Amino acid sequence: MTTEKKIITITMSERSPIKIDKAEWPTIADVSEHDGVVRSQANTEWYIRVREHADGRRIVYGARVAGGGGQHVWFREDRAGFLVDVPRNFAGSPVDMTSDGVRHSIADETIRAIRRVAGIVGDDKMGDECIGSLPAESI
Numbered sequence: 001m002t003t004e005k006k007i008i009t010i011t012m013s014e015r016s017p018i019k020i021d022k023a024e025w026p027t028i029a030d031v032s033e034h035d036g037v038v039r040s041q042a043n044t045e046w047y048i049r050v051r052e053h054a055d056g057r058r059i060v061y062g063a064r065v066a067g068g069g070g071q072h073v074w075f076r077e078d079r080a081g082f083l084v085d086v087p088r089n090f091a092g093s094p095v096d097m098t099s100d101g102v103r104h105s106i107a108d109e110t111i112r113a114i115r116r117v118a119g120i121v122g123d124d125k126m127g128d129e130c131i132g133s134l135p136a137e138s139i
Contacts, residue, residue, distance in 0.1 A: 042067030060113035
């Protein structure tokens with residue numbers, strides 16, 4: 001039995017692309033759409049995904065890409081991605097993020113990243129669906 005790693009490359013918005021092992025970054029939220037009756041005939045496809053590492057970091061990414069049904073010659077794909085990091089103190093323990101005296105959780109920052117990705121790929125409703133598919137929080 002081989003344990004070959006499945007490495008994927010993710011386009012990021014404010015840094016160079018990153019490579020991750022899919023097994024180490026499981027998907028915790030995923031939405032996708034297409035404009036065809038069936039996916040194989042779609043001209044355009046959209047997706048937004050959230051992956052989470054065991055250390056708490058998250059990657060939010062998505063795209064608007066050409067579908068299997070083809071696109072016009074000048075079509076350009078839109079891709080976006082953001083790394084949501086868990087801030088830590090000098091001892092390595094997680095701490096709340098603060099900005100102008102306001103505390104933000106990893107969940108808050110994930111939602112902001114989803115909204116940014118949805119805006120770049122041009123589908124705000126998909127952003128709503130992705131937020132709705134995140135794991136529920138206990139309060």
